[in-house]
Amino acid sequence: MTQKQTLFDKLWAAHEVVRREDGEALLWVDRHYVHEGSFHAFSRLAERGAAVAEPDLTFAVADHYVPTRAPRKNIANPELARMVRQLEDNTATHRIKLFGLDDPRQGIVHVVGPEQGLTLPGLLIVCGDSHTSTHGALGAYAFGIGASEVAHVLMTQTIWQRKPKRMRISIDGQIAPGVAAKDIILAVIAKIGAGGATSHAIEFAGSAIRALSIEGRLTLCNMSIEAGARCGMIAPDAKTFDYVKERPAALKGPAFEQAVDAWSKLTSDEGADFDREVALDARHIVPHVTWGTSPEHALPVVATVPDPMKEPDPARANDLRDALGYMGLHAGTKLTDIAIDRVFIGSCTNARIEDLRAAAAVLAGRVSKVPGLVSPGSSAVKRQAEQEGLDRIFRDAGLEWGESGCSMCVGINGDIVAPGERCASTTNRNFRGRQGPGARTHLMSPAMVAAAAVTGHLADVRPLLASRKP
Amino acid sequence: MEKFTRLTAAACPLDVANLNTDQLLPARYLKWPRSAGLGKVLLQDLRIDSEGRERPDFPLNRPVWRGAKIIVGGRNFACGSSREAAVYALYDYGIRCVIAPSFGDIFFGNAVQNGLLTAVVDDAAVAEIIATLNGTPDMPITVDLEQQTVLCGNRSYRFAIDPACRLRLLNGWDDIALTESFRDKVVAFKKEDAGRRAWARPVLTK
Ligand code: SF4
Numbered sequence: 293m294t295q296k297q298t299l300f301d302k303l304w305a306a307h308e309v310v311r312r313e314d315g316e317a318l319l320w321v322d323r324h325y326v327h328e329g330s331f332h333a334f335s336r337l338a339e340r341g342a343a344v345a346e347p348d349l350t351f352a353v354a355d356h357y358v359p360t361r362a363p364r365k366n367i368a369n370p371e372l373a374r375m376v377r378q379l380e381d382n383t384a385t386h387r388i389k390l391f392g393l394d395d396p397r398q399g400i401v402h403v404v405g406p407e408q409g410l411t412l413p414g415l416l417i418v419c420g421d422s423h424t425s426t427h428g429a430l431g432a433y434a435f436g437i438g439a440s441e442v443a444h445v446l447m448t449q450t451i452w453q454r455k456p457k458r459m460r461i462s463i464d465g466q467i468a469p470g471v472a473a474k475d476i477i478l479a480v481i482a483k484i485g486a487g488g489a490t491s492h493a494i495e496f497a498g499s500a501i502r503a504l505s506i507e508g509r510l511t512l513c514n515m516s517i518e519a520g521a522r523c524g525m526i527a528p529d530a531k532t533f534d535y536v537k538e539r540p541a542a543l544k545g546p547a548f549e550q551a552v553d554a555w556s557k558l559t560s561d562e563g564a565d566f567d568r569e570v571a572l573d574a575r576h577i578v579p580h581v582t583w584g585t586s587p588e589h590a591l592p593v594v595a596t597v598p599d600p601m602k603e604p605d606p607a608r609a610n611d612l613r614d615a616l617g618y619m620g621l622h623a624g625t626k627l628t629d630i631a632i633d634r635v636f637i638g639s640c641t642n643a644r645i646e647d648l649r650a651a652a653a654v655l656a657g658r659v660s661k662v663p664g665l666v667s668p669g670s671s672a673v674k675r676q677a678e679q680e681g682l683d684r685i686f687r688d689a690g691l692e693w694g695e696s697g698c699s700m701c702v703g704i705n706g707d708i709v710a711p712g713e714r715c716a717s718t719t720n721r722n723f724r725g726r727q728g729p730g731a732r733t734h735l736m737s738p739a740m741v742a743a744a745a746v747t748g749h750l751a752d753v754r755p756l757l758a759s760r761k762p
Numbered sequence: 763m764e765k766f767t768r769l770t771a772a773a774c775p776l777d778v779a780n781l782n783t784d785q786l787l788p789a790r791y792l793k794w795p796r797s798a799g800l801g802k803v804l805l806q807d808l809r810i811d812s813e814g815r816e817r818p819d820f821p822l823n824r825p826v827w828r829g830a831k832i833i834v835g836g837r838n839f840a841c842g843s844s845r846e847a848a849v850y851a852l853y854d855y856g857i858r859c860v861i862a863p864s865f866g867d868i869f870f871g872n873a874v875q876n877g878l879l880t881a882v883v884d885d886a887a888v889a890e891i892i893a894t895l896n897g898t899p900d901m902p903i904t905v906d907l908e909q910q911t912v913l914c915g916n917r918s919y920r921f922a923i924d925p926a927c928r929l930r931l932l933n934g935w936d937d938i939a940l941t942e943s944f945r946d947k948v949v950a951f952k953k954e955d956a957g958r959r960a961w962a963r964p965v966l967t968k
Contacts, residue, residue: 306959309951310944314926318944320951322962329792332846340938349964357793375793389966410964422844422868438846438872440937448941450948454924456867486780487838487864520841522867541966551961586780607836607889611779704789711812723784723842725807 296561298458299527300493303433303558307416309450318450323410324350325401325419326388326442328357328375333420333442334382344386346449351410352383352390353401360638360667360699360707361692364393372705386446397540399670399696402426402640406510407670409539413528413555418445423640423720424523425516429509430536431528431558433493436517456522457567459492460560463500465574470754472650473508474642474718474737476500476572477515478580478590484570486588489521492568495560496526500574506535507646514641515720518587527559581627581750582722582735584615589722591627593740593752599623618724619732620712627750630734633713635664635691635745636727637738639701642718643669647738648677651718652685654742654756661748664691664741665707667699689745703728716744764877765934769858770904771831773914774821775892781835782842783869787851800847801854826899834891835862839880840869849876859905861912861921863888874927877934881905881912881921890917907932 297305310318326333330352337344344350357375359367367373376393383390391397397408402423405411413431418424420442427434437451445451461480481488494516496509504512509526516524526532533552536542543551578592591598600616600623603609616623621630637643637651648668666686668674674696677683683693700707701719708728709715715733718741719726722733734750743753791803809820816823822830833852839862840848849872852860859879873880883891891914895901904913905921907928912919929935941948955962 310947312926314929316926318941318948320948320955323964329845332796335795351964371793408966410966412961414959415962420844420846422842436844436868438844438849438868438875440846440872440875444937444941447938448948449952450941452926452937452941454926485838486841487866490838490841490864491867517842520838520866541964543961543965547961554959554961586782588780607777607779610777614778702789704792721782721784721842723782725788726784729788729807730812 296564298560298564299495300458316452316454321445321449322415323417324445326352327355327401328379330420330442331378332439336443342447344446347387350388352388353404354392355400356698357705358697360694360697400640403669409541422517423514426510426514428523428525429513430532435523456493459568460495460566462498462571463574464498467574470757472737473511475580477512479577481519481587482590486586487520489519492521494521494524507644528555579740585724597621597625631749632716632744634662634715635741636700636717638667638699639719641720642738645673645676648682651738651742652682654739655689656685658746660690660745665694666691667694668696671696716741763934766879766931768906770902773832773903774827774830775834775895777892779836780838783840783845783848786848796850800851804851804855831858833860837863839865841866844868846872849873853878883919883921887919
């Protein structure tokens with residue numbers, strides 16, 4: 293009898309080129325995404341005079357350094373211009389397809405891959421970026437790597453890995469209205485911790501996951517890395533196949549049917565073993581926000597700022613005190629009493645079309661009490677949103693409608709949150725200084741950011757949605 | 763890549779959980795080439811205040827730990843962003859080994875590619891080492907990769923490390939050369955796979 297396999301086991305086995313006795317394996321890479329930050333790796337190639345092994349499996353996107361609220365034709369900031377030019381030069385030298393600033397397909401790498409149909413079920417995907425875990429939402433084995441590994445993949449189209457442990461996170465039950473994929477993943481991270489899934493490959497399963505749209509699944513897998521996971525994934529199903537079928541790079545006719553046959557087998561066998569199982573009841577998940585400086589500092593929005601005095605573990609108590617100090621908060625404050633200075637809607641976590649629709653649904657006919665920026669996840673999302681008139685809703689609410697890129701998620705294009713300012717943000721990292729030195733970030737879903745915008749403080753979106761019903 | 767066998771040096775405690783790579787190297791330095799000297803901006807925003815002054819209470823600013831070659835960190839050390847430049851910053855500052863209860867996976871992989879040893883010891887041992895260092899800051903500690911031990915004062919702690927990573931570090935091996943030795947297997951895999959998973963080739967080429 294053959295051994296029962298998990299989804300991850302199957303993906304791993306399909307990519308194993310060599311398995312060494314010490315447990316490491318050389319894996320074949322189906323897609324390699326690169327961006328401006330991959331320059332260290334290209335320098336490595338130049339030093340060795342090496343070529344790119346499989347340029348046709350490598351795709352580049354300009355996202356991290358591109359201006360999102362300034363002209364993009366002739367980038368004024370010379371450092372940003374240099375970073376984008378460097379990527380253009382490197383990809384031209386090695387004949388790699390680049391979705392550059394003038395390409396209508398440009399956007400954040402983790403939005404563009406699935407959107408264009410480059411990300412498919414069953415693929416092994418790497419990128420020199422930790423949020424590569426996003427692509428697992430379609431049933432791919434996708435993970436972030438460092439510059440040395442990027443250079444290795446460029447030169448060999450393979451990567452050495454030790455097989456991670458397998459963890460299943462099952463979420464069953466119906467999600468309540470006003471609760472988004474972002475709330476699910478924040479609840480998961482709050483439960484298992486920012487290092488809770490270290491050295492594990494997560495498979496998200498259960499009825500609540502199957503009920504999520506592909507875009508919601510992308511949000512969920514995107515933040516697997518914030519729980520420390522090597523990757524996150526969801527078994528592909530009919531929704532996945534429908535999504536993939538409509539992409540620009542979709543396979544056609546019998547080729548697509550054959551692919552679906554193969555993809556349909558990508559599920560964990562009944563009774564397959566996981567190294568760890570975690571379960572959450574979807575009915576108990578409510579809108580979440582983070583209050584501190586790690587994604588594990590997430591709480592239901594109806595809660596209060598935690599009290600370090602009540603934390604028995606002294607190291608953790610210290611950790612809480614530090615976070616409170618940086619965030620300028622006091623124990624016991626109601627989260628909904630925390631006033632904000634600005635909002636940001638964007639990033640590879642939450643800037644796809646559904647995200648923008650969810651935020652617009654709250655903002656329509658209302659005005660934001662604070663300034664803010666909306667940066668669509670890709671140029672295609674931007675066009676779609678404009679067709680639907682969402683840009684008007686954001687503008688009418690007083691928010692800025694920007695271009696697509698990483699933008700204020702990481703601030704390296706200059707769009708930063710000022711020191712001491714408090715930002716309600718749809719991004720994935722509330723690290724100290726993530727959105728700029730001294731910036732204070734509160735993570736939440738797009739609808740929750742919209743609720744914070746219209747009230748001027750962290751707020752539960754549910755009453756704002758309920759009051760919409762006729 | 764330089765080999766790592768045994769090191770005796772000053773060790774600086776950084777008793778912070780989830781110290782992420784954004785902290786080790788803030789994003790605004792990511793565009794710097796390594797030759798610009800990433801070591802000087804290691805942990806910049808924790809070491810230096812907003813007025814540009816050194817924070818005297820930050821451990822790495824204390825004269826006794828300024829030249830440390832070892833860092834003793836908290837759980838989930840260097841989680842977050844995949845930026846390998848965080849490893850460059852540590853290494854170029856002079857750090858050759860980080861001891862912690864756990865590490866971010868991507869950082870762990872990046873470290874070994876650059877000759878930086880990541881030694882995993884349990885929570886209790888890390889707490890003891892940090893307590894010892896706080897009591898006797900100028901006492902050097904010894905990390906022995908062959909023996910997989912950390913010697914701190916009169917105590918010896920065993921540390922865990924992936925055997926393949928240990929060999930890489932001990933020998934200063936580079937993965938590219940290793941992979942090249944399997945070239946035939948890669949070529950054969952690619953050929954077979956093209957038949958088995960024809961759908962895996964991207965259609966978009968223009
Ligand atoms: S949007 Fe943010 S998290 Fe996503 S790739 Fe860009 S910088 Fe990274």
